[in-house]
Amino acid sequence: MKPSRLFSVLSVILALAFVLSACSTPAAPTVQPTTAPVEPTAPPAAAGETITVIFPKHEADIKGAFESRIKEFEKESGITVNLIQSDWDSVANRVVPELATNGSAYDVVEFDNGWVAEWCGAGWATPLNDFMAAGYTDGMIPGLVDLFSCPDGKLYGVVWNNDTRFFHYNAAKLTEAGFTEPPKTWEEFTSQSLAAKEKGAVKYGFAPFWNQEWSLGNEFHFWTYAFGGELVDDKACIVMNKDANTLKAVQYMMDSLTNGVADPAGLTYNQAAAQDIFLKGDTLFLPQAIAGLMAYTKDATVSKVDGQIKIGLVPSADNGKSAALTLPEAYAIPVGSKHKEAAWKFIQYMTSKETNKLLAQEIGILPIWVDLFSDPDLTAVYPFWKDFQAQLASARGLSKLTWYSDLVDISTAELHKALSGQQTAQEALDAMAKQLSAYNCVP
């Protein structure tokens, strides 16, 4: 072979190896639907076993409360926990490929509410009914149990983060702007924002987190719900481009960026950046804040608004109804786990009423057990929980679809294009419906 040809061939092989080793996808395992028989229960966990647990760091967990509880679990059970924690995206990027390839690297994994339909279809998680005693979920918030149950009626995840979002406002700035009550409608939300801005109390009404990323899908759901709209109907048929309220929601989002209500930089912000601006006192409202935000307001290193923040109801649309988003996250056991019994012991401990109460006391996480909301020890520490009650009744989850990822992928791109002024709200919704048409009425 001539040297030049040899050189070319080697270069080609080198290039192929570099590119494909990065882009290549592992072989997909033959997956079983959840209706398929599940392998028998694993043998009892032995002390000295090691389990690998991966879930995101809770936003309010500034002092490592989860880690402390896990250390207690290790002491009590004799099971060693190899804990992996990072931000949600990084966790998702590790968990989904691992489960998709039927891996056994993790024993307890993050199970996001947006993944339920997909995981049920793919059969990636172990049914927890195989481990838990009858009546185990009695006393848990029923909606959280239903959300993580598959069509076979079995439970596949136990919620560790009852992540319901609440409307927070800066009462001091609102008073400075001449208002005594938070907005009850979106019109009032606009007028109060502009008034506060004009009086120099704040820079903007709110800073949205509308960067083109996964969480923009959450925002799309929230604003749609807040205006009484729908993305799909109860048969999973696409209605987003035919629903007048959904159109109103997208139009409001677009208008807020141009009329001065929203910080236009929000087009490039994630949730942490938007929250940061609110905590600096530069915005009046944070329409969908985490339940543990109050803990941040007391931290002088990140907040200038201690004592100024209150909780209200999300303003209502024409139908007079308020709506909020709930994004619970659960623990699940992958089917590939080799330590299922130990993994269940971990889940049981970390979601028990005792641990749930301790975590609530320490960092303000919302309980998953109904009676903890009226526990005097907790209501004494979190008097504002009474303000949560009204909103909890109207909180809704994300669309439960096997094609949820496609919905997010396509809707975030089209929505961002509309928010950037590159197309109208109706064009954006039509484009979404057109690109998702293959999934129309597919649950």
Added chain:
Amino acid sequence: MRNPLKSLSDNKRTLGWALSLPAVLAILGIVVIPVIQSLIQSFYQRDLSRPQLDAFIGLLNYQNLFADARYLHSMLATFRFSLISVIFELILGVSIALVLNKNFVGRGFVRGLMILPWAMPSIVNAAMWKWIYNADYGVLNALLTQVGILDQYKIWLSDPFWATALIILANVWKETPFTVLMVLAALQTVPDELYEAAKVDGSSAWQSFISITVPLILPVLMIVSMLQFIWGFQTYELITIITGGGPFSTTEMVTLRVYATTFRSLRFGYGSAMAYLTSLFILVPVVIYIRSAYKKVVEY
């Protein structure tokens, strides 16, 4: 009885194979087999969340890719990102290497410092630039406003032109040290006598650079530019963290499409086809470039 190890070491050919075997097996396991599996998978519809639809579909995934406007746009965006990055990395890399090849006080320290951006984890690098470009509190806006270039803060990452330019800047900042290191190593092999002889013949510094330095470091420049071009196509964290592919998908690179399709939408067949087609797109310019550049090296 003959010692099998001795007979193995006596036969150089067998010994060569035996010593190479672990590396060959490792390469087979982590490169060759996944590459072949991906190729096979690209001919299937394989949606993990809808396993009932799995079927052999031949070239349909590839056919669909040519009609997938978002994928084609991501290819163009990636090509532009990689090419511009390589050009700047080469110009800056060679310039800095030439300076660092001279004798000056603190040269060792500066050389060490030079590697810092390259040694920094990609995620840290991306997060750092994300904050620098922050529209409300970023250093870039503060700096440009203070020196009077800007009247008011600009939302850099919401403008397609600036978003593209700034992710290229962040990439060039991180990747240039690699070029510097490679070129610096190549420069050490150029004999001083050549420059001295050229000087005696009346050659200027620029003429010496063009006629002596460039031809002698050309093989290294070829390899470096090819690697940087391919690495440009592999960039993921930088884009995900700084822009997420926005504004409105204008900085969406092909890696983001492959990832979203394969690991978010769980369409492994289509994702594999995407990876293969991307590889073919890269191979064409790489092969043309290598062949023409190799000819030049041989001529010299």
